[in-house]
Amino acid sequence: MAHVKTGVSLDAELFETAERLAQELQLTRSGLYAQALQAFIEQRRSQVLLDGLNAAYGGPPDPEDEALLHGIRRTMRRVGDPWE
Secondary structure, eight states, X not given: OOOOOOOOOOOHHHHHHHXXXXXXXXXXXXXXXXXXXXXXXXXXXXXXXXXXXXXXHSSOOOHHHHHHHHHHHHHHHHHOOTTO
16 A cells, blocks of 8 residues: 655644554554544544435335335234234
């Protein structure tokens, strides 16, 4: 994997906290920043996916789904809940 050097400006307190954490975890500064950025990217991807699912399934059921749910409820009343 190719590496790219970059310069980043950080608040002094954040920098010092990161330095202490890198030492504690026995990581280089670059290693710590790379892990933190990777975790942020993965969290963001998960949030985007969750937001998409919530948008797709967050509204009321359409008439076809409502009819299916109604049929399931009728069947469950006759059969009884197997989980009870």
